[in-house]
Amino acid sequence: KNEVEQSPQNLTAQEGEFITINCSYSVGISALHWLQQHPGGGIVSLFMLSSGKKKHGRLIATINIQEKHSSLHITASHPRDSAVYICAPDDYNTDKLIFGTGTRLQVFP
Amino acid sequence: DAGVIQSPRHEVTEMGQEVTLRCKPISGHNSLFWYRQTMMRGLELLIYFNNNVPIDDSGMPEDRFSAKMPNASFSTLKIQPSEPRDSAVYFCASSPRTFSLALNTEAFFGQGTRLTVV
Numbered sequence: 001k002n003e004v005e006q007s008p009q010n011l012t013a014q015e016g017e018f019i020t021i022n023c024s025y026s027v028g029i030s031a032l033h034w035l036q037q038h039p040g041g042g043i044v045s046l047f048m049l050s051s052g053k054k055k056h057g058r059l060i061a062t063i064n065i066q067e068k069h070s071s072l073h074i075t076a077s078h079p080r081d082s083a084v085y086i087c088a089p090d091d092y093n094t095d096k097l098i099f100g101t102g103t104r105l106q107v108f109p
Numbered sequence: 110d111a112g113v114i115q116s117p118r119h120e121v122t123e124m125g126q127e128v129t130l131r132c133k134p135i136s137g138h139n140s141l142f143w144y145r146q147t148m149m150r151g152l153e154l155l156i157y158f159n160n161n162v163p164i165d166d167s168g169m170p171e172d173r174f175s176a177k178m179p180n181a182s183f184s185t186l187k188i189q190p191s192e193p194r195d196s197a198v199y200f201c202a203s204s205p206r207t208f209s210l211a212l213n214t215e216a217f218f219g220q221g222t223r224l225t226v227v
Contacts, residue, residue, distance in 0.1 A: 033216070041198055043218035086152070096165070097216070099152040 003027050006087050006100040013107050019074040021103045023087030026068065033097065034061050034072050035086040043086075046072070077107045115201050115219035122226055127189040130222045133182055134203030142216065143176055143186050144200040152200070158184065191226045198223050 004025045013019055023032070031050040037043045047054050047061040049070075054061050058077075063070040074081055087100040114133040122128050134141045142157040156166040158178045166176070173192070178184040188195055202216040 035218075040220075041223065042220045043200060043202075045216060045218065088152075096154055096157075101151050 002101075003091075003098050004087055004089060004100040006085075006103050008103060009101065011103055011105045013077050013105065015078060015107055015109050017077050017107075019077050019081070019105065019107075021072045021085050021087075021105070023070045023072070023089075023100055024068060025070075025087075025089045025098070027089060027098065028092040029065075029068075029089040030092045030095070031090045032063055032070050033088040033090065034070075035088055037084040037086060037102070039083065046085075074105075077105075079107045079109050082106050113201055113203050113217050113219035115199075115222050117222060118220060119223045120225070122191055122224070124193055124226055125190045126226075127187065128191045128195075128224060128226075130186040130199050130201075130224070132184045132186070132201030132219060134184070134201070135205075135217055136182065138203035138205050138217070140204040140216075141178060141184050142202040142204070143184070144202065146198045146200060146221070147196075155186070155199075188224075191224075193226045196225050 007022045031048050033048045034046045035043050036046050046059060049061055049063050058075045060073040072085055082105055084102040084104050086102045088097040091098055113135055116131045120128060140159050143155040144152050145155055146152045153168055155168045156176045157164055161178045161181055174188055176186045198221045200221045201219045204216040
């Protein structure tokens with residue numbers, strides 16, 4: 001049983017579309033991270049949140065602790081948003097990040 | 110700050126050889142993490158240090174793997190002897206968080222070292 005499930009696994013979009021990536025987890029968490037991994041391999045931390053909603057430019061992350069669910073939204077998507085997006089809850093008991101398998105996003109012009 | 114710096118970026122080595130991966134964390138960060146990423150298993154935590162002390166190495170796959178952090182600005186991950194199944198991307202990350210469940214801060218990742226063992 002996976003402790004972190006992301007959906008969809010793969011996502012293709014046209015430039016300008018609104019994107020939503022979902023993450024469900026089964027463990028108790030102290031926070032949840034959204035990471036972005038570019039085709040070159042580098043990993044960038046986009047958000048860390050423990051409640052509510054955070055916004056950074058065209059990116060919005062929300063979390064519902066009671067439902068153990070988080071979403072990452074991208075407004076007005078752009079080809080440069082093409083990357084793998086990884087959800088990583090911070091397990092409260094172990095204080096370790098648990099990684100989802102990632103969502104591969106491709107945005108076409 | 111230049112961020113977390115890993116070297117080398119790419120390493121190709123023959124089976125049986127010793128491999129050493131290096132990491133320089135962001136200055137002032139208390140915690141350092143080594144992760145391995147493969148297609149099959151995704152990202153896995155290998156070991157993490159807090160204030161240069163190894164706190165949890167339960168993710169280290171075998172005795173062939175060892176990690177050290179001799180000071181606050183440098184860490185190594187060594188594989189001896191290397192095997193083809195060790196081929197992966199190895200990431201180092203650092204975080205200002207201390208060993209406390211009450212503090213949640215972001216982790217900053219290096220660019221990774223792509224290791225290929227042939």
